[in-house]
Amino acid sequence: MDDLQLIRQLGQALTQAVEAQDWPRLQQADRAIARLLHAMAASPLTQEKRQALQALxxxxxxxxxxxxxxxxxxxxxxxxxxxQRDGRQAYALFSQEEEL
Structure with a gap:
């Protein structure tokens, strides 16, 4: 898979994870983006890759x-x-005192 496809795939992975509220999957996508950026840092970017990264x-x-x-x-x-829990606890305590 080339970098452009991976960039687009990672963008879709972000969207799907957020829509599904799948936070572990979102973390995985975020880490994959970081790895990709690190790997791409050493090489020159084409205009197409630069635009794809800006969109990402x-x-x-x-x-x-x-x-x-x-x-x-x-x-x-x-x-x-x-x-609400504090209120329920106070109410329960008050109810117990009345029963005594």
Whole structure:
């Protein structure tokens, strides 16, 4: 597989992993991108490869924003759960005191 195909394939892998919320697969794709960039660093880039890498970079940024949004949503849910848990514990404690 040539570099252009790999670049495009990795972009698709990012999208599929984020859409499936498959975070381990997303990490694998991210590591594969890092390896590819490292391997390509020593060789000159054609205009076509440069454009493909720029598109991949933009795509990576978009996927990063999606992940950040998801992370923020999960943090909020965790805060709400913690807040509700504290309330449930207080209510349970209050109910136990009334029973005594």
């Amino acid at each position: 970079q933009q795509h990576h940024r978009q996927m990063y924003r999606v992940c950040e949004t998801r992370r923020t949503e999960l943090e909020e849910k965790m805060r709400q759960h913690q807040s």
